[in-house]
Amino acid sequence: MExxxxxxxxxxxxxxCVLAKxxxxxxxxxxxxxxxxTLSRGWGDQLIWTQTYEEALFRSKNSNKPLMIIHHLDDxxxxxxxxxxxxxxxxxQKLAEKFILLNLVxxxxxxxxxxxxxxxxxILFIDPSLTVRADITGRYSNRLYAYxxxxxxxxxxxxxxxLKLLKTEL
Amino acid sequence: MExxxxxxxxxxxxxxCVLAKxxxxxxxxxxxxxxxxTLSRGWGDQLIWTQTYEEALFRSKNSNKPLMIIHHLDDxxxxxxxxxxxxxxxxxQKLAEKFILLNLVxxxxxxxxxxxxxxxxxILFIDPSLTVRADITGRYSNRLYAYxxxxxxxxxxxxxxxLKLLKTEL
Numbered sequence: 001m002e003x004x005x006x007x008x009x010x011x012x013x014x015x016x017c018v019l020a021k022x023x024x025x026x027x028x029x030x031x032x033x034x035x036x037x038t039l040s041r042g043w044g045d046q047l048i049w050t051q052t053y054e055e056a057l058f059r060s061k062n063s064n065k066p067l068m069i070i071h072h073l074d075d076x077x078x079x080x081x082x083x084x085x086x087x088x089x090x091x092x093q094k095l096a097e098k099f100i101l102l103n104l105v106x107x108x109x110x111x112x113x114x115x116x117x118x119x120x121x122x123i124l125f126i127d128p129s130l131t132v133r134a135d136i137t138g139r140y141s142n143r144l145y146a147y148x149x150x151x152x153x154x155x156x157x158x159x160x161x162x163l164k165l166l167k168t169e170l
Numbered sequence: 171m172e173x174x175x176x177x178x179x180x181x182x183x184x185x186x187c188v189l190a191k192x193x194x195x196x197x198x199x200x201x202x203x204x205x206x207x208t209l210s211r212g213w214g215d216q217l218i219w220t221q222t223y224e225e226a227l228f229r230s231k232n233s234n235k236p237l238m239i240i241h242h243l244d245d246x247x248x249x250x251x252x253x254x255x256x257x258x259x260x261x262x263q264k265l266a267e268k269f270i271l272l273n274l275v276x277x278x279x280x281x282x283x284x285x286x287x288x289x290x291x292x293i294l295f296i297d298p299s300l301t302v303r304a305d306i307t308g309r310y311s312n313r314l315y316a317y318x319x320x321x322x323x324x325x326x327x328x329x330x331x332x333l334k335l336l337k338t339e340l
Binding site: 105 | 228
């Protein structure tokens with residue numbers, strides 16, 4: 001029993017690259033971004049991405065589409081690996097068109113976006129009623145909203161789940 | 171006296187395209203953005219732009235550079251005209267490198283960014299001590315942070331003013 005605990009612990013450490021709060025320490029090491037920078041940041045250049053959380057909430061409510069928020073970091077290999085799989089997965093890219101999309105490298109001040117902490121990669125869904133879908137989770141019990149590249153099918157089915165809105169219009 | 175009031179009023183109406191709050195009404199008319207979308211949105215593709223207000227505040231404090239926030243709208247001809255002049259003005263583009271830069275089409279929830287209302291185009295400077303430089307204003311008494319293309323020299327000198335930090339490091 002103790003053994004399985006340890007292996008789960010190691011896995012959790014592996015997938016939670018770095019606490020987003022730690023970005024500050026790495027500011028000086030940061031490499032210059034490729035110009036001009038894109039809103040997609042490589043998560044799907046052909047998709048329409050919102051810029052800010054405020055914009056995303058507004059558009060989600062207004063369009064009655066669920067919001068998908070991807071927290072990631074440029075210098076996190078786990079984020080990069082997930083991004084590659086996400087961008088190359090045709091069905092996911094197609095399904096993503098049905099969402100309001102936002103990818104963030106900086107945390108917002110909204111604690112609702114960190115139900116179990118600030119880590120990356122972390123994917124959350126918000127219903128157009130502006131409810132965080134805390135029930136839509138990945139495979140890791142201590143990092144509920146983390147996904148590894150091998151979890152891409154689970155992410156796809158979670159996207160399908162998110163498209164079933166909590167409150168549908170009458 | 172009454173006459174001059176009227177002309178000032180007309181001018182103010184002319185430069186304040188649309189209240190940012192009204193965006194909602196125009197959502198359905200919106201044209202599809204050019205893909206991939208850039209963070210610069212044409213305000214200077216060779217400059218480094220931050221994505222969100224949180225990121226901008228963090229970077230400003232961290233780098234001790236003032237923050238310049240441009241509120242604008244894609245379908246506002248006054249914003250577009252100012253953008254053209256801003257992007258083509260070599261001295262401004264050069265000086266802009268000394269700032270943390272953010273351009274927004276959606277308002278944040280921070281009321282400090284709308285000292286005299288939510289209108290576009292509207293340019294505000296924030297000191298790295300995270301103080302809004304409400305003293306750095308344009309030419310229009312009722313829209314203090316609005317600039318017309320003909321005000322570009324004033325904007326340039328206001329940028330120079332903003333670079334003189336309120337609190338310099340000892």
